[in-house]
Structures are given as structure tokens and as C-alpha cells.
Amino acid sequence: MLVIPNIVTYQDVRRLSKSILQEICINLSLTNEGSQSELAEKVWIKVRGDQQLQKDAFESYKDHVLAGKTSVSWFEFINSSNISGLKEHIIEESIGNPFNNVLNFAPEDIDSSPLLISAANGDEEGEYYLRYVFKSGTYSDFDGVDLTVRSRTSLATVYVNEKKGILEVRSNPSHANKIAVNLARLLKQQISLTHKDILAPFGHNTERMADALGGKLIDATGVPQLLLEELTEAQAEALVSVLSAIDQFLKDDGNEQLEECLRSARETFGEELLNLPFVAIVLSGMSRVGLGVDGRDLRGTPLYDILAPHLQHQGGYIHFDVEEDNLKQSYTIQVGTKSNSIYFATPATENVIKKIRESIIIQ
Numbered sequence: 001m002l003v004i005p006n007i008v009t010y011q012d013v014r015r016l017s018k019s020i021l022q023e024i025c026i027n028l029s030l031t032n033e034g035s036q037s038e039l040a041e042k043v044w045i046k047v048r049g050d051q052q053l054q055k056d057a058f059e060s061y062k063d064h065v066l067a068g069k070t071s072v073s074w075f076e077f078i079n080s081s082n083i084s085g086l087k088e089h090i091i092e093e094s095i096g097n098p099f100n101n102v103l104n105f106a107p108e109d110i111d112s113s114p115l116l117i118s119a120a121n122g123d124e125e126g127e128y129y130l131r132y133v134f135k136s137g138t139y140s141d142f143d144g145v146d147l148t149v150r151s152r153t154s155l156a157t158v159y160v161n162e163k164k165g166i167l168e169v170r171s172n173p174s175h176a177n178k179i180a181v182n183l184a185r186l187l188k189q190q191i192s193l194t195h196k197d198i199l200a201p202f203g204h205n206t207e208r209m210a211d212a213l214g215g216k217l218i219d220a221t222g223v224p225q226l227l228l229e230e231l232t233e234a235q236a237e238a239l240v241s242v243l244s245a246i247d248q249f250l251k252d253d254g255n256e257q258l259e260e261c262l263r264s265a266r267e268t269f270g271e272e273l274l275n276l277p278f279v280a281i282v283l284s285g286m287s288r289v290g291l292g293v294d295g296r297d298l299r300g301t302p303l304y305d306i307l308a309p310h311l312q313h314q315g316g317y318i319h320f321d322v323e324e325d326n327l328k329q330s331y332t333i334q335v336g337t338k339s340n341s342i343y344f345a346t347p348a349t350e351n352v353i354k355k356i357r358e359s360i361i362i363q
């Protein structure tokens with residue numbers, strides 16, 4: 001039976017930090033000098049094909065090897081939250097048992113459809129990890145004379161917890177759906193599968209998600225609630241005139257010009273627009289608004305507080321702390337409203353992903 005260190009690939013090793021790779025090299029009696037990529041290559045050459053060496057190398061770092069900088073999406077079955085028995089279906093439908101052996105495929109057998117290559121149980125009952133490989137695109141290789149188009153192969157990790165009904169895909173959001181569908185077919189429920197709306201429990205408000213994580217909202221984007229198309233040309237011109245007059249007033253104290261411009265705009269805007277805050281009218285000319293701060297919460301800053309009520313949330317960045325090994329570690333995630341995913345801008349661990357899962361997914 002494979003364990004997590006046995007389903008680690010070269011791509012996973014390359015993503016480990018240099019400090020971790022140096023520690024692994026020392027544990028394997030390898031020199032710990034060289035660049036990050038050189039260290040990863042040393043480790044992989046040493047452990048490849050040897051399950052015991054893989055355990056020796058990665059057991060102490062299994063909280064890192066399948067996490068890192070990644071996008072995470074969650075899926076659910078509309079007609080049932082019960083996914084018990086999925087593991088047995090996986091074993092039955094696979095060419096070989098991926099929980100016992102890493103399945104090798106020839107390059108020509110790998111295409112854009114995900115192929116399951118290995119699997120391993122987690123620490124909890126009913127918890128396991130699946131590794132998929134697929135072609136995700138192409139790239140050009142130019143040698144000075146010839147241009148060769150080659151395929152780009154990607155890996156994805158799926159975390160499953162049958163007892164809690166969790167189906168979690170760690171991959172680019174554009175690939176996550178087809179990986180989840182591939183799994184759902186094993187239960188004959190692919191039609192009922194849906195992306196879990198990660199912001200729904202928070203009223204589609206990123207601020208509330210930040211509160212649930214005990215974190216800070218450090219960057220936010222939004223779209224105006226009032227669209228410019230709702231303004232007439234005369235109203236739009238009046239808006240520009242007011243802004244220009246304010247700018248001029250600040251330069252040379254043109255009080256009369258500002259008053260005249262405001263009176264004219266008041267007549268042009270009409271009663272309906274005058275019932276709206278001027279800030280909302282100004283924002284209507286923008287397709288997207290982004291605000292960010294460094295090292296503190298965006299909320300409470302004057303500009304954000306005056307603009308936020310007139311914007312529809314479109315995601316943002318959240319900074320939060322997690323205690324690991326009795327040390328407080330800081331992490332930053334990007335919340336994607338359109339992709340319904342979380343991207344870890346700083347390398348994550350299993351413990352950090354678990355915190356996200358328990359705070360915003362398991363209700």
C-alpha cells in the first residue's frame with residue numbers, strides 16, 4: 001500500500017523550498033550545496049523507484065509535498081453529499097490498483113483527459129489523495145534553427161474525505177472541473193456535480209470570509225453598482241466638469257467656477273441621480289476598481305470605507321495566521337469569485353489548507 005511519500009513526483013520536489021531540500025539532502029547523505037533546482041535533481045535521482053528511500057526523504061515533509069503554491073476548488077453532489085464507496089470504484093475502474101502501485105503511462109498515451117497515476121491514504125479514516133496527469137497545453141522550443149512544438153504535462157492532486165463528503169481539487173481552475181467530472185463518473189453522478197460556491201456562506205462578501213479566517217483584507221477588487229451606460233451623455237459630461245472644477249479649485253481657489261459647475265450639474269443630473277451618493281456616480285465610469293494596502297487591513301482606510309458600499313465584490317487577497325509547530329506563520333490567499341477557487345499566493349501546507357476547508361467549506 002502506497003503512502004504519501006511514494007506518490008511524490010519530480011515536479012513536487014522542485015516546488016519545495018531550498019531550506020527543506022537542503023535538509024532532505026542531509027538526511028539522504030547528499031551534499032546540500034547548489035541551487036534549488038540542483039538540490040531537487042539530486043534528491044529525485046536518489047529516491048526515484050525506491051519506496052523506502054522516498055519514505056526516508058519525504059515523511060517528515062508530507063505536510064508540504066502535495067500543497068505549496070496552488071489553486072484549490074471544491075465540488076459537491078447536488079443530489080447527495082454521500083461519496084462513500086468512491087475508493088472502491090476507483091480501484092475497480094483503474095487499470096491497476098493506484099493505491100498499491102504508481103501507474104506508468106507512455107507519453108503518447110497521455111492527452112488532455114486526466115489519468116490517475118497513484119493514490120495514498122491520509123491520516124484520517126476515509127481520507128486519501130489522488131494524483132492525476134494530463135496534457136495542459138503546448139510550448140515552443142527553438143534550438144537556433146528549428147522550432148519544435150512540445151506538449152506541456154501537468155499534475156493535479158485531489159483530496160477526498162468520504163466521511164465528510166469533501167471533494168477538493170488542487171489544480172488550475174480551468175482544469176479542476178474535468179478532473180472532478182472524471183471522478184464523478186465513477187459514481188455515475190457526473191450530471192449532478194457542481195462547483196461549490198465558496199463565497200455563498202458569506203453573502204458573496206470577501207470581508208466576511210476574511211473575518212471567518214481571523215485575517216485581514218489586504219487587497220480588494222469590485223465593479224460599480226451603477227453602470228455608466230445608465231447615464232446620459234450630458235450627465236456624463238456634467239460629472240467630468242465637476243471633477244475638473246474640483247481639481248481647479250484645489251489649484252487656485254476658483255470658488256465661483258466650482259459653484260457654477262455644481263449648480264449646472266445639479267440641474268443636469270436630475271432628481272433620480274441626486275438621490276444617489278456622488279461617489280457612486282463617479283465610480284459608474286469605471287469597469288473595475290482595485291485597492292490594496294501593505295501589512296494592514298484595508299478595512300478602516302478612508303478611501304476603501306467610502307468606496308466599498310458602492311462596489312460589488314469581485315474577490316481580493318486575505319492575509320491570515322496559522323499556528324504550526326507552536327510558531328505563528330503568515331499566509332496569503334487570493335479569492336476568485338468567478339473561478340470559485342482559492343489560490344495560495346504563499347506556499348501552503350496541509351494544515352493551512354485544512355484551516356481554509358474547515359473555516360469556509362465545512363459548514
